[in-house]
Amino acid sequence: MIVQLRAVSKSFGDRLAVDALSLDVPAGICFGLLGPNGAGKTTTLRMIYGVTRPNSGAIQVFGLDISRNPRAVRARLGVTLQQNVLIEALTPEENLRVFGRYHLLREPELSRRIGEVIDFLELGSHAKMPVRQLSGGFQRRLAIALSLMNRPELLILDEPTTGLDPAVRLALWSRIRELRAAGTTVLVTTHYMDEAQRLCDRVAIVLAGKVVEEGPPADLIAAHLAPEAVELDCSPDEEAALLAGDSPSLRRLRVGNRVTFYLDNAAPLIEQIRRQDRGRHRPLVVRPTNLEDIFLALTGTSLEAGL
Amino acid sequence: MSLSVPHALAVWRRNASMYSRTWKWNILPNFFEPVLYLVSIGIGLGGYINQMGGTTYLVFLAPGLVCVAAMNGASFEVTYNIYVRLVFEKAYDAMLTTPIEPDDVLAGEVLWAITRASIYGGCFFAVVAVAGLAPLPSALWVLPLIPLAGLLFAAIGIAFSLRIPNIDLFSFYFTLFLTPLFLFSDVFFPLKERLPAQWLWLGEALPLLHPVRLARAAFRGEASLILLWDVFYILVVSILLLAWARSGVRRRLTN
Numbered sequence: 001m002i003v004q005l006r007a008v009s010k011s012f013g014d015r016l017a018v019d020a021l022s023l024d025v026p027a028g029i030c031f032g033l034l035g036p037n038g039a040g041k042t043t044t045l046r047m048i049y050g051v052t053r054p055n056s057g058a059i060q061v062f063g064l065d066i067s068r069n070p071r072a073v074r075a076r077l078g079v080t081l082q083q084n085v086l087i088e089a090l091t092p093e094e095n096l097r098v099f100g101r102y103h104l105l106r107e108p109e110l111s112r113r114i115g116e117v118i119d120f121l122e123l124g125s126h127a128k129m130p131v132r133q134l135s136g137g138f139q140r141r142l143a144i145a146l147s148l149m150n151r152p153e154l155l156i157l158d159e160p161t162t163g164l165d166p167a168v169r170l171a172l173w174s175r176i177r178e179l180r181a182a183g184t185t186v187l188v189t190t191h192y193m194d195e196a197q198r199l200c201d202r203v204a205i206v207l208a209g210k211v212v213e214e215g216p217p218a219d220l221i222a223a224h225l226a227p228e229a230v231e232l233d234c235s236p237d238e239e240a241a242l243l244a245g246d247s248p249s250l251r252r253l254r255v256g257n258r259v260t261f262y263l264d265n266a267a268p269l270i271e272q273i274r275r276q277d278r279g280r281h282r283p284l285v286v287r288p289t290n291l292e293d294i295f296l297a298l299t300g301t302s303l304e305a306g307l
Numbered sequence: 308m309s310l311s312v313p314h315a316l317a318v319w320r321r322n323a324s325m326y327s328r329t330w331k332w333n334i335l336p337n338f339f340e341p342v343l344y345l346v347s348i349g350i351g352l353g354g355y356i357n358q359m360g361g362t363t364y365l366v367f368l369a370p371g372l373v374c375v376a377a378m379n380g381a382s383f384e385v386t387y388n389i390y391v392r393l394v395f396e397k398a399y400d401a402m403l404t405t406p407i408e409p410d411d412v413l414a415g416e417v418l419w420a421i422t423r424a425s426i427y428g429g430c431f432f433a434v435v436a437v438a439g440l441a442p443l444p445s446a447l448w449v450l451p452l453i454p455l456a457g458l459l460f461a462a463i464g465i466a467f468s469l470r471i472p473n474i475d476l477f478s479f480y481f482t483l484f485l486t487p488l489f490l491f492s493d494v495f496f497p498l499k500e501r502l503p504a505q506w507l508w509l510g511e512a513l514p515l516l517h518p519v520r521l522a523r524a525a526f527r528g529e530a531s532l533i534l535l536w537d538v539f540y541i542l543v544v545s546i547l548l549l550a551w552a553r554s555g556v557r558r559r560l561t562n
Contacts, residue, residue, distance in 0.1 A: 012562070051403050051561050071311070071406040079404035085397045087321070089328050098324050101317040102405035147404070 001060070002027045002154050002185045003048055008057030009209075010043055017043045019209035020057070025154075030176065030186040032200035034193070034291075036299060040209035041189040042082065045156055048187070049079055061154070075103065077154040078147030082162070084139050085146075088132035092123050092142045095131060096149060103150040117145040121175060137168035144172070148179075155179060157188040161195060173199055193292035203291070205298055212298055217291050224294050225251060226262040230269055231285040233257050242276045253296055262289055310410045318402065318415025319422070326423075337376070337430035344372055345438060348495070360497050360523075369440040370522035371494030373431045373449055377456040378515060380427030382485055384420040385464035386477045394474070399560050409557045417461045417549065424457025445528030452525065456518035459541045462548040463514060469555030488515040493523070517541050 003025035010018040018040040025031045033041050046052035047059055050070040059066045061073045087095050096114045105113060118127050121141040126134055131142065140160070147155060157176070161169040176199060180186050190196055196203050197217045204214040213220055221227070234242065239252075239259055250269070251262045263269060266286050273282065326333065345365065353364030360367050392398040399412055432449055435441050441449070467480055491498060492515035502510050510516060517537035524534055 049404055051400075053561065071408065074404065075406045077404075081397070081400060081404070083397060085401035087325060087396075087398075089325060094324060098317075098321045099401070099405070101320055102314070102402055102407055104313050104317065104406075146401070150405070 001025060002062060003187065004058075004060045005044070005048070006058045008044075008047060008054045008059060010040075010047060010052060010054045017209055018047070018054070021206070021209060021211055023204060023211060023214075025185060025187055026202075027185050028180065028183055029201040030180050030188065030199050032196040032203035033187065033189040033206055034191065034196050034203050034295060035189075035206035036191060039206045041206055042158055043209075044206070045079070045158055045187070045189060049074055049077060049156065075150065076152060077156060078150060078152030079156045080144050080147045080158060080160055082158040084143040086131045086139060086142060089130060091128050091130060092118065092134070092138075092145070093127045095142060096145060099146040100149045105149065113149055113151075117148050120148070120178075121145045122171075137164055140164055140168070141172070144175070152184065154185045154187065157186065159189055159191070161190070161192065169195070193290060193295050197291040205295060207299060213294070220294050221289050221291065224297055225289045226264050227289050228263050228266040229260050229285075229287050229289045229293060230263070230266050230273075231258065231260045231287070232273070232282055234259060234282075242273050244276070253293065255296070260293065262293065309408050310414055311406075311408070312414075314407045314411035315414035315418065318407065318412055319418045321398070321402075322416075322419040323422070334426065334430065337427050338434055341372060341376065341431040341434040345369070345435070345440075362527075366440055366526070367523075368495070369435045369438075370446075370449065370526040371492070371519045373428055373435060373453065374456050374515065374518040374522050375489055375494060376431035377424040377428030377453045377518070378460045378485065378488070381420040381424035381457040381460040382464050382481075384423045385416065385461050386468050386480060387474070389416060389465065389468050390474050390477070393559060403560055409560045410553060412560065413465070413549070413552060413556045417458070417465060420461035420464070421454045421457040424460065425454050428453035428456065441526060442528065446526045448525035449522050452518060452521050455521075455538075455541055456515075458545045459514055459518065462545040462552070466548040466552045466555065469552055469559055488513055492516040493519045511540075514540075514544065 001024045003023065005021055005023040007020045007022055008018055009016070009020050021040070021044060023044075033044065035041050043052055047054050048061060048066065050066040050073060053067065062076055064073055066073050087098065090098070093114060096117060097110065100110045100113060118124050121144060123138065123141060123145060126138055131139060134142070144157070144160065147157075155176075160176070161172055164172070173195070176186055176188070188196075188199065200217060202214065202216055203220065204211045205220075206212070213224075215223075235257060236254070253260045253262075261269060270284060270286065273284065345368070349365040349368045353368070356364040358364070402412060403409070429450075432441065432446075432453070436443070436446070464480070468477075471477075491510075492513050494515070498510045498513075498516065499507060517540045521534055521537050524530065
């Protein structure tokens with residue numbers, strides 16, 4: 001295991017941020033830590049790289065006890081923080097130079113590595129402009145480039161794509177996949193379920209400082225909900241009318257006026273809704289069940305067992 | 308003790324990289340400030356003073372002001388600038404994702420504050436020397452003294468900065484601590500000639516008094532035993548405060 005947490009707890013004053021959390025991140029995969037804001041994801045990451053000390057439990061990274069070997073462990077991992085930490089007056093190249101020195105990189109290795117990460121994250125066109133003139137997407141790529149300076153064996157990304165436009169997100173995902181393919185273990189936190197589903201080999205859903213579910217995204221989906229989802233707008237009264245008669249036994253998730261049904265085969269339900277609606281063409285969304293559904297189901301929006 | 312000198316130097320180099328971008332604009336005021344003081348107080352006010360401490364007022368004033376420049380250089384760095392890096396830029400959060408440890412951050416920042424103090428104090432000394440107010444070569448003893456004064460005020464300032472909850476409290480530090488030091492530490496008049504004997508110990512407690520006394524002795528080329536006490540004071544106070552700051556920096560950067 002690259003990262004191993006055993007019954008790790010951390011509280012800040014009265015607030016229990018991480019509650020007897022255990023986690024195993026095997027080598028060479030992309031592992032997602034999912035959860036709502038305040039679930040304890042960032043605290044967990046900070047404990048993994050040794051900046052936050054747990055109140056109890058044991059943490060090993062690369063098989064080393066992080067509390068005893070913080071320098072040795074951090075020399076082998078890279079962290080992209082949630083908030084970009086860049087020196088705005090300096091260029092990307094100069095930022096990378098400063099950060100490379102934190103890892104004690106020396107010339108000519110320092111310049112060579114700067115060139116490599118600039119190429120890898122396609123920062124070349126803007127490498128000599130002050131960072132404050134760069135777009136949010138460029139700044140984020142630079143923040144990730146910084147964390148690659150030491151060729152990390154473990155890359156920790158705290159919400160890497162929050163606030164970025166879709167094109168930049170896609171580009172970053174493909175870079176992260178390339179790193180994984182080259183053998184880097186990636187540990188990513190996100191509250192974007194599409195990101196987790198497309199990027200991660202395994203995910204752990206964290207709620208109130210505990211892992212409530214863990215496994216490959218497809219397995220989690222299969223274990224909790226049927227594979228097809230039908231989404232529509234209707235009030236609870238309308239819903240009862242639509243499903244009247246020989247409706248299939250089904251699970252549903254309601255958020256306000258939006259209801260989603262989960263079934264093995266959506267066709268009979270769609271036909272029934274069309275029939276009950278008597279020609280009125282209510283917009284329906286039919287899609288595969290995804291991690292978002294599992295997440296909503298587990299994080300407590302009212303998921304009710306079927307009729 | 309977990310200090311790694313190469314990592315501390317990497318912290319120092321971060322600040323130096325930023326300063327190298329702006330030094331041309333930063334360094335210019337360092338030359339104007341001494342000229343203004345020497346002309347206004349040294350020549351203007353000094354015109355009404357026949358002599359002080361056995362010399363003209365201008366000659367009396369010059370060494371103390373060199374120390375004040377070093378004090379200010381270090382103080383700005385370890386107060387406002389450190390606070391900005393800590394709270395707004397989050398620079399230390401990024402450093403602590405690398406093998407850098409809190410002790411390295413502390414050492415790097417203190418070293419950088421000493422560097423800034425040396426630039427400020429050095430510029431001031433250059434102006435004073437060009438004006439013919441620094442008898443050479445004895446006044447060159449001030450050159451090792453400037454970083455020593457920088458160390459003292461870096462240690463005092465950083466111990467303060469790490470323990471205040473918000474940036475507004477720095478105005479207290481400047482108006483209620485540094486300004487009184489500036490006014491009462493032998494810079495403008497010999498404190499011990501104006502202070503009743505039973506209060507002399509209070510004068511000796513003032514941090515700025517010690518670099519000023521050392522600088523004046525260097526300018527005059529006179530050595531005496533009390534200078535050993537001054538060096539002792541500077542080193543011991545710096546070491547004690549930095550030892551105290553170690554727990555502060557660890558608490559602010561880790562949890």
